[in-house]
Amino acid sequence: DVKVTQSSRYLVKRTGEKVFLECVQDMDHENMFWYRQDPGLGLRLIYFSYDVKMKEKGDIPEGYSVSREKKERFSLILESASTNQTSMYLCASRPQSTDTQYFGPGTRLTVL
Amino acid sequence: GQQLNQSPQSMFIQEGEDVSMNCTSSSIFNTWLWYKQDPGEGPVLLIALYKAGELTSNGRLTAQFGITRKDSFLNISASIPSDVGIYFCAGRLDYKLSFGAGTTVTVRA
Numbered sequence: 001d002v003k004v005t006q007s008s009r010y011l012v013k014r015t016g017e018k019v020f021l022e023c024v025q026d027m028d029h030e031n032m033f034w035y036r037q038d039p040g041l042g043l044r045l046i047y048f049s050y051d052v053k054m055k056e057k058g059d060i061p062e063g064y065s066v067s068r069e070k071k072e073r074f075s076l077i078l079e080s081a082s083t084n085q086t087s088m089y090l091c092a093s094r095p096q097s098t099d100t101q102y103f104g105p106g107t108r109l110t111v112l
Numbered sequence: 113g114q115q116l117n118q119s120p121q122s123m124f125i126q127e128g129e130d131v132s133m134n135c136t137s138s139s140i141f142n143t144w145l146w147y148k149q150d151p152g153e154g155p156v157l158l159i160a161l162y163k164a165g166e167l168t169s170n171g172r173l174t175a176q177f178g179i180t181r182k183d184s185f186l187n188i189s190a191s192i193p194s195d196v197g198i199y200f201c202a203g204r205l206d207y208k209l210s211f212g213a214g215t216t217v218t219v220r221a
Contacts, residue, residue, distance in 0.1 A: 043200065
């Protein structure tokens, strides 16, 4: 079974803090994604990566950056957290050959 | 990203009922996907559709890829309590998915 893990299920941070969200997949997938999920808005793509050290902006990249130094790990960085970044963050991975994205359990981030 | 309109926003089910939800878009897609999210978990793929007009089943679930490529529906037959959760449609045109806002399914008391 594909396994996508995220470093924390719940996280509470203060405004202005630098926040790292980590995602690891164990199936050698080329593509990895970061989404945020907000009620009534569904899942919105923040960034994705199709290879090591490669990244592309999604629909809402402002206030975020990403890092992919190894194939299995994709990190989302909030350089200076703000209250409007309080949300559920979902990581996903996808092999090159299919449309199926496999999601992690999510990190619920609260910024105070 | 593309805008997907998913309806209904929420619904209550009674065990044994058939339920239905749909997604429409102003843009065409090459692939339609339906995901389900249980509380506290990430979404899990239920059904993938690759061809206009395609009708695909997965157990009690049936989904169709609309002929115009701008819509899709999902039916759940004979619902059971574990069907509760949030159902998302997603469409793919090029390299990324666009998601609907979700349909929250709750058991009617």
